[in-house]
Amino acid sequence: MTMQPILEINNLHAGVENKQILKGFSLTVYPGEVHALMGLNGSGKSTLAAILAGREGYAVTEGTVKYRGQDLLALDPEERARAGLFLAFQYPVEIPGVNSTYFLRAAYNEIRKARGLPEVDAMDFLALVKTKMKLLELKEDLLKRSVNEGFSGGEKKRAEIFQMAVLEPKLAILDETDSGLDIDALKVVAGGVNKLKRPDAAQLIITHYQRLLNYIIPDQVHIMADGCIVRSGGKDLALELESKGYEAIVRNQLVAA
Amino acid sequence: MSTATETIEGLVKQEYKYGFYTEVETDSAPPGLSEEIIRFISAKKNEPAWMTEWRLKAYRHWLTMTEPTWQFVKFPTPDFQDITYYSAPKQKKDAPKSLDEVDPKLLETYEKLGIPLRERERLAGVAVDAVFDSVSVGTTYQKQLAEKGILFCSMSEAIQKHPALVQQYLGSVVPYTDNFYASLNSAVFTDGSFCYIPKGVRCPMELSTYFRINAAKSGQFERTLIIADDGGQVSYLEGCTAPMRDENQLHAAVVELVALDNAQIKYSTVQNWYPGDEHGVGGIYNFVTKRGLCKGRNSRITWTQVETGSAITWKYPSCVLLGENSKGEFYSVAVTNNCQQADTGTKMIHIGKNTRSTIVSKGISAGRSQNSYRGLVKIQKSAAHARNFSQCDSMLIGSKCGAHTFPYIEVKNATASVEHEATTSKIGEDQIFYCNQRGIQTQDAVNMIVNGFCKEVFKELPMEFAVEAQKLLGVSLEGSVG
Numbered sequence: 001m002t003m004q005p006i007l008e009i010n011n012l013h014a015g016v017e018n019k020q021i022l023k024g025f026s027l028t029v030y031p032g033e034v035h036a037l038m039g040l041n042g043s044g045k046s047t048l049a050a051i052l053a054g055r056e057g058y059a060v061t062e063g064t065v066k067y068r069g070q071d072l073l074a075l076d077p078e079e080r081a082r083a084g085l086f087l088a089f090q091y092p093v094e095i096p097g098v099n100s101t102y103f104l105r106a107a108y109n110e111i112r113k114a115r116g117l118p119e120v121d122a123m124d125f126l127a128l129v130k131t132k133m134k135l136l137e138l139k140e141d142l143l144k145r146s147v148n149e150g151f152s153g154g155e156k157k158r159a160e161i162f163q164m165a166v167l168e169p170k171l172a173i174l175d176e177t178d179s180g181l182d183i184d185a186l187k188v189v190a191g192g193v194n195k196l197k198r199p200d201a202a203q204l205i206i207t208h209y210q211r212l213l214n215y216i217i218p219d220q221v222h223i224m225a226d227g228c229i230v231r232s233g234g235k236d237l238a239l240e241l242e243s244k245g246y247e248a249i250v251r252n253q254l255v256a257a
Numbered sequence: 258m259s260t261a262t263e264t265i266e267g268l269v270k271q272e273y274k275y276g277f278y279t280e281v282e283t284d285s286a287p288p289g290l291s292e293e294i295i296r297f298i299s300a301k302k303n304e305p306a307w308m309t310e311w312r313l314k315a316y317r318h319w320l321t322m323t324e325p326t327w328q329f330v331k332f333p334t335p336d337f338q339d340i341t342y343y344s345a346p347k348q349k350k351d352a353p354k355s356l357d358e359v360d361p362k363l364l365e366t367y368e369k370l371g372i373p374l375r376e377r378e379r380l381a382g383v384a385v386d387a388v389f390d391s392v393s394v395g396t397t398y399q400k401q402l403a404e405k406g407i408l409f410c411s412m413s414e415a416i417q418k419h420p421a422l423v424q425q426y427l428g429s430v431v432p433y434t435d436n437f438y439a440s441l442n443s444a445v446f447t448d449g450s451f452c453y454i455p456k457g458v459r460c461p462m463e464l465s466t467y468f469r470i471n472a473a474k475s476g477q478f479e480r481t482l483i484i485a486d487d488g489g490q491v492s493y494l495e496g497c498t499a500p501m502r503d504e505n506q507l508h509a510a511v512v513e514l515v516a517l518d519n520a521q522i523k524y525s526t527v528q529n530w531y532p533g534d535e536h537g538v539g540g541i542y543n544f545v546t547k548r549g550l551c552k553g554r555n556s557r558i559t560w561t562q563v564e565t566g567s568a569i570t571w572k573y574p575s576c577v578l579l580g581e582n583s584k585g586e587f588y589s590v591a592v593t594n595n596c597q598q599a600d601t602g603t604k605m606i607h608i609g610k611n612t613r614s615t616i617v618s619k620g621i622s623a624g625r626s627q628n629s630y631r632g633l634v635k636i637q638k639s640a641a642h643a644r645n646f647s648q649c650d651s652m653l654i655g656s657k658c659g660a661h662t663f664p665y666i667e668v669k670n671a672t673a674s675v676e677h678e679a680t681t682s683k684i685g686e687d688q689i690f691y692c693n694q695r696g697i698q699t700q701d702a703v704n705m706i707v708n709g710f711c712k713e714v715f716k717e718l719p720m721e722f723a724v725e726a727q728k729l730l731g732v733s734l735e736g737s738v739g
Contacts, residue, residue, distance in 0.1 A: 053694050054693070054694075055690055056686075056690075076693070076698075077690065077693035077694055078693045078694075078696050078697060078698045078699075080694075081693065081694050081695055081696035082696045086694075087694050089691065089694075092691070093685065093687045093688050093691045095688055095691070095692075095705070095706055095709055096709055096710065097708070097709025097710055097711070097712035097713070098705050098706065098708070098709035103692075103695070103705070104695075106695075106697055106701070106705070107695035107696050107697055110695075110696035110697055110698075111696050114696070146709065147709075163695070167695070167696075
């Protein structure tokens with residue numbers, strides 16, 4: 001394949017004060033691909049998401065991360081976002097008093113400015129947003145509310161996917177977007193993710209459970225344990241994991257190694 | 258996490274934009290306070306004897322008073338003998354007859370501040386009275402207002418032209434014995450705005466006063482009196498700025514509002530006096546008494562304030578709800594940064610039956626500042642079925658500032674209902690990171706979060722003011738997270 005990878009993580013070691021969390025993590029993601037990253041709590045999945053998005057408080061001690069050919073770790077979080085990296089948060093924060101549409105338009109225009117495109121005014125943006133809402137079958141009152149304020153768990157996750165639909169990232173990282181969702185909400189979220197699949201963009205779906213993968217078909221599944229990927233495979237790997245459990249797979253892997 | 262905290266601590270470096278000084282010749286009284294000075298001021302203004310007497314009574318009363326010390330602010334006692342109590346730009350003749358006769362330098366000053374006074378450049382629909390140091394330099398739109406019977410002029414002019422109204426209402430809401438600074442103001446006030454809305458008249462435009470302190474070591478003591486007669490309605494805006502100086506300057510104003518039957522007064526303030534530098538040197542002491550009397554039935558007084566300036570702010574715009582079914586409202590945003598101190602809030606005194614009051618206060622503290630809300634809700638025995646709702650929210654930016662709430666509630670009638678809600682939050686690193694992750698840089702994120710926090714108050718402001726207030730907030734907090 002001659003295509004340039006969207007994401008290229010090589011031997012990443014990182015952690016917080018005195019605690020190593022990622023221990024030689026490597027992963028390459030190409031445009032058009034959907035990767036699922038699975039693992040038990042504490043295996044380092046969310047740390048990886050946080051480091052990719054640029055959250056402060058983590059120290060990278062070894063390894064490199066390239067995003068579309070450039071050194072991702074050298075960029076500020078907002079520069080990463082403007083370059084098309086999107087993180088759907090596990091726990092989206094509430095910003096009281098800040099209108100959702102206003103917020104999203106600010107984000108959208110930052111990305112456009114970074115690409116040298118003119119900003120979009122409120123009317124045009126509203127039209128764009130409405131088409132995306134239809135796509136995701138969301139209620140329009142969401143746009144009138146403050147960012148995540150008073151949203152239920154499911155609404156927050158849907159709102160994240162909605163933001164993703166509007167911002168059209170090159171790389172979307174979904175950090176346990178499925179956690180805490182009932183089956184209907186799960187279907188809506190998964191349906192949204194599937195509709196947003198594009199040949200020039202990739203998705204990295206971090207999840208604890210296999211059930212999300214009943215609705216999203218990944219190209220690759222990776223199982224993570226103790227800070228690195230212990231096994232990779234196709235979508236069948238998720239099913240194997242479901243029947244045998246993490247422990248068996250992780251143990252076999254370690255024995256084999 | 259530590260970097261983010263430092264980030265949050267770094268945010269306030271913007272220079273005070275209005276800190277320039279205008280070179281004008283002034284006509285000043287020698288510094289200090291005495292009966293002679295008061296007679297001098299009164300004579301300068303060619304005041305009738307009753308006015309001079311009132312001032313002297315206030316002065317004599319003031320001499321018996323001591324400064325209040327209960328407020329949660331720290332500052333050295335001002336030397337009241339070192340203040341110049343009268344400073345006016347010198348005029349070629351006596352008072353300017355029209356704006357054409359006003360010193361062009363003064364007009365330039367107001368233009369720099371974005372307050373055009375000249376006829377051709379006037380903001381559509383806003384009548385302005387501009388007070389420079391101690392005197393009013395020009396009131397716009399007087400003629401158009403006069404056609405409706407509305408009186409809008411400087412206080413000095415009102416004393417000459419409308420003495421009956423002034424005598425009837427001056428001191429009727431804030432008596433000259435009220436408090437230390439109000440008494441001082443009563444003795445030495447030099448100008449201010451006066452407005453009378455006749456029966457049944459709805460003022461067709463926003464009225465506005467713009468206060469500017471220019472001269473060094475001078476105090477500004479303006480006196481504003483607004484009366485809305487039966488069914489009258491008016492919306493009034495007040496703005497303030499001052500040059501940057503190393504010493505502290507005293508601003509001790511008094512504002513009195515009187516609303517008669519079915520009248521409505523809305524008084525909005527955007528206060529941006531020089532706050533001092535980042536080490537707390539200089540800045541205005543803003544010790545102001547503002548009070549409205551809902552004298553008539555169904556009357557309504559609304560105070561809206563956005564306080565971002567001054568080294569020390571000490572003010573409690575209040576409502577005395579005397580008339581049955583009258584309503585008092587107070588919406589406030591107070592921002593403190595660097596070494597600023599604010600002790601501000603309101604008093605709602607319920608006397609009449611079925612009186613209602615609403616208090617929404619938003620305090621934002623950054624840097625090493627201290628921001629206090631102090632509010633009194635008092636329900637008198639006579640105020641059957643009175644209702645109050647208070648909401649006081651504080652937001653902290655960084656870890657070296659303080660937010661305090663001092664609510665006082667006195668209820669003497671069992672049919673009354675009083676509700677008080679208070680919250681304190683810290684501007685979250687999580688919120689900022691969330692915005693960053695959507696491509697919004699930290700400074701913009703802080704502005705957005707703070708504006709969201711203040712939304713309930715901003716929506717009460719007149720349109721143009723709301724825009725100005727949002728910008729001001731951005732400037733005030735610039736550098737508080739970086």
